[in-house]
Amino acid sequence: MQKTKFSANLGFLWTEKSLPDAIRAAHKAGFDAVECHWPYATPAADVASALAETGLHMLGLNTTRGDTTKGENGLSALPNRTDDARAAIDQAITYARATRTPNIHVMAGFAAGDHAAQTFAENLRYACTQAAPHGITILIEPLNPYDAPGYFLSSTDQAQAIIAELGAPNLKLMFDCYHVQLTQGDLTHRLSNLLPIIGHIQFASVPDRGAPDHGEVNYPHIFAHIQNLGYTAPLGAEYKPRGDTDATLGWLKTL
Known part of the structure; x- marks a missing residue:
C-alpha cells in the first residue's frame, strides 16, 4: 500500500516562525506539502521562494476573515x-496564483437565513468563475458549533446541497475530520459517500484538536480507509500542538 502523504497546516504548526521558515521546518520534519490560513502579511514572493527551495507545494489558503476586532470569521455569506x-476572493486568487496554490477556502462567516444563503451562493459563483481560468479549486468547509457558533456552513449535508445547486466543476468540499466528527460523526461512511465532491481532507484529534495520536477518532483506521477509497492527495494536519510543534510529530511515523 502506498504511503499516506501529509500536509502541514502552518496556521497552527510552527506559528512562532515566519511563514517561509515554517515551510522549511515542515520540509525538515518530513511533510509532503504545506497549507496555511491567512498568509497575506507575508509577501507572496517570499513564500514562493521557500516553496521552491524546499520542493514543497502550498495546497491551500483561506480568504480573509474580515474585521476580527468585530469577531468576523469570513465574509461571503454576510448580506451587504x-x-x-x-475583494477578499480576488486577494486570495492573486496570492494563490503567485504561490501556485491550487485550492482556496472561501470562508462564509457568521450569518443565517435565506438572504445569507443567497449571498453565499452568489459569491461562490463569483469565486468559481474568477478562479477557473487559473486552475484553482474553491473549497467550502463546515465548521462545528463549539468552535464557531453561528457559522453559516455547519454540516456536510448543507455543503453538499450548495455544491449540487451551483454545479461548478471547481467547487468542492473541505472535509475536516475534526469538525465533522464533532458535528455529525460517522466519518467512514461520510468519507465514502462524499468522496466525489471532496477537494481536501484535514484532521485533528477529537475533542481537543491536538495531534492525531489520541482522542476518540481512530485515525489509523481513517487514514487506511481514505487510501482504500483511492484518495492520494496529502491529508492536512490542522491541529493545535501543545507546546513545541516538533515534539508532537511522533504520529508521522507511528500512524
Missing part, C-alpha cells in the same frame, strides 16, 4: 458585504 467578500 458583497464588495468586501469579493
Whole structure:
C-alpha cells in the first residue's frame, strides 16, 4: 500500500516562525506539502521562494476573515458585504496564483437565513468563475458549533446541497475530520459517500484538536480507509500542538 502523504497546516504548526521558515521546518520534519490560513502579511514572493527551495507545494489558503476586532470569521455569506467578500476572493486568487496554490477556502462567516444563503451562493459563483481560468479549486468547509457558533456552513449535508445547486466543476468540499466528527460523526461512511465532491481532507484529534495520536477518532483506521477509497492527495494536519510543534510529530511515523 502506498504511503499516506501529509500536509502541514502552518496556521497552527510552527506559528512562532515566519511563514517561509515554517515551510522549511515542515520540509525538515518530513511533510509532503504545506497549507496555511491567512498568509497575506507575508509577501507572496517570499513564500514562493521557500516553496521552491524546499520542493514543497502550498495546497491551500483561506480568504480573509474580515474585521476580527468585530469577531468576523469570513465574509461571503454576510448580506451587504458583497464588495468586501469579493475583494477578499480576488486577494486570495492573486496570492494563490503567485504561490501556485491550487485550492482556496472561501470562508462564509457568521450569518443565517435565506438572504445569507443567497449571498453565499452568489459569491461562490463569483469565486468559481474568477478562479477557473487559473486552475484553482474553491473549497467550502463546515465548521462545528463549539468552535464557531453561528457559522453559516455547519454540516456536510448543507455543503453538499450548495455544491449540487451551483454545479461548478471547481467547487468542492473541505472535509475536516475534526469538525465533522464533532458535528455529525460517522466519518467512514461520510468519507465514502462524499468522496466525489471532496477537494481536501484535514484532521485533528477529537475533542481537543491536538495531534492525531489520541482522542476518540481512530485515525489509523481513517487514514487506511481514505487510501482504500483511492484518495492520494496529502491529508492536512490542522491541529493545535501543545507546546513545541516538533515534539508532537511522533504520529508521522507511528500512524
